[in-house]
Amino acid sequence: MLGRYHFPSQRRGALRLLPTPEQASALEATLRACNRAAAYASQVAFAQELKDRNGWQEEVYADLKAMFGLSAQPAVRAVKKVVDAYATLRASLRAGNLGPPTSKRYRKAVGTPIGFRPEAAQPFDDRCLSWQYDARTVSIWTVTGRMRGIRFACSPDQLKTLVAHRKGESDLVCRDGKWFLIATCYLPDPDVYEPVDWIGIDRGIVNLATTSDGTNYQGRRLSRYRRWQARKRAELQARRTRSATRRLARRVRKEHRHATGVNHRISKEIVSVAQRTGRGIAVEALGGIRERVRPRCDQRGALSSWPFHQLGQHLAYKARKAGGPFLEVDAAYTSQRCPRCGHTERANRSDRDHFRCRRCGLAGPADVVAGVNVRNRARSAWVFVTAPAPSL
Known part of the structure; x- marks a missing residue:
């Protein structure tokens, strides 16, 4: 924050999706399937005390594909989502955000597997999600197959930033019946000027x-x-x-x-x-x-x-x-x-x-x-x- 050099700053922006009723139904089914898979992976990891991501993925990968209808990359993303959730939990415990080890919140957090809401956000990488900037549409993997031509709305400035700086995963979110893609952009920060006061x-x-x-x-x-x-x-x-x-x-x-x-x-x-x-x-x-x-x-x-x-x-x-x-x-x-x-x-x-x-x-x-x-x-x-x- 105080440096004099260019560092990329990660910023996340929400873009409104405008799916048809058929597309919205497929997106909802996809979110629910991914979150059921994540909840299953969480329960397996908790029961077997798995902590290594590779071992975790090897243990549940085949089940996620067979039981929940996920293809290869969405199954990997579901496992990564659970791994990140447990990493966040451990960080919160170390920071004392859940109180001392004797508190009710702390004991509940460490005594039960992490759960996921049916419509919780799901990350998609470039293998599962592609952008058509000129047409302002996206193509995204769903449990019913690849869904193409889903329109999104954004301002001209947002579109310019998206084209130039989007990188990494994007999260699919459903909020109050509205659909959003939260895209990650890495923007270089300008040099910090020398303040006069x-x-x-x-x-x-x-x-x-x-x-x-x-x-x-x-x-x-x-x-x-x-x-x-x-x-x-x-x-x-x-x-x-x-x-x-x-x-x-x-x-x-x-x-x-x-x-x-x-x-x-x-x-x-x-x-x-x-x-x-x-x-x-x-x-x-x-x-x-x-x-x-x-x-x-x-x-x-x-x-x-x-x-x-x-x-x-x-x-x-x-x-x-x-x-x-x-x-x-x-x-x-x-x-x-x-x-x-x-x-x-x-x-x-x-x-x-x-x-x-x-x-x-x-x-x-x-x-x-x-x-x-x-x-x-x-x-x-x-x-x-x-x-x-x-x-x-």
Whole structure:
């Protein structure tokens, strides 16, 4: 992220498929067959404690072809899908994402084989999927044979990126009855320019982002929207019907899309300002903050739905795409430290909104002061990062 060289950046984009009813039926049957095969491979691996991919594939390859109607390459992809799922599970266990070994989530994860939903995404490589860019169609393997001429829709810019940079697997996804292909593209990142200064960003719940320039992106509208959605979800949960369950799932996805759109807008504006002024972007390193703090009962919902991590991800990849430097700095005491005299004391921040230094008297909005401290730490960190290595 801080280098001065071209590195390919993997980006995934969803393209809408427009299948006919016959084609959609074949795609649905294919997804279900592949996921049944993956679930079977998972059960065999769990029962026999298989970990080596080659041994795993040798054990179930013939069964996947005979029992589920998969051809050679889709069977290999199904095994690879299961291998990746177990690798992800082991990584989550090591990172502590499922709690300690004594927790219920941890014991359930290691005590049962990984399952796959009937319509879970399925990866296809270039042996199973081919693209006809001029006609805007794809040809894809299905359990009923090769299905040709499935149309897809995308913008001219997406098509240009797809033709020039698509590489590797593409995932077939069915979401709310709509079909998508999620294609993987490797785009070279531009050189990172030398920043003339930095924009420090303080992330919060009431104010989603506050920059060292004093720009404030409030989160009140998003908070009101989340509370309204929570009330509607409670009403649907109380009904306990299959229709209510389906509507509940749609509401959850709609709320997630809304929050993602807000983060996209905020990050786009910040990166645009940074690029126009030749500055870099710096944020606080907030990893693990949910485990470090102990909120009150009435604050737990707001903290658990706080989209700070996604906002940081959007800022990072948009800055990288624009060639701008991006840094994460230590978050300790950024809201309690005076940026002028350096005095750090909890009493400097009398309440959530106001900061007043007890030593020199500097006063201002607390979030802006925190953003200034983030900016100052980025200045020091960048000097250290870009300093030449000592000669031996």
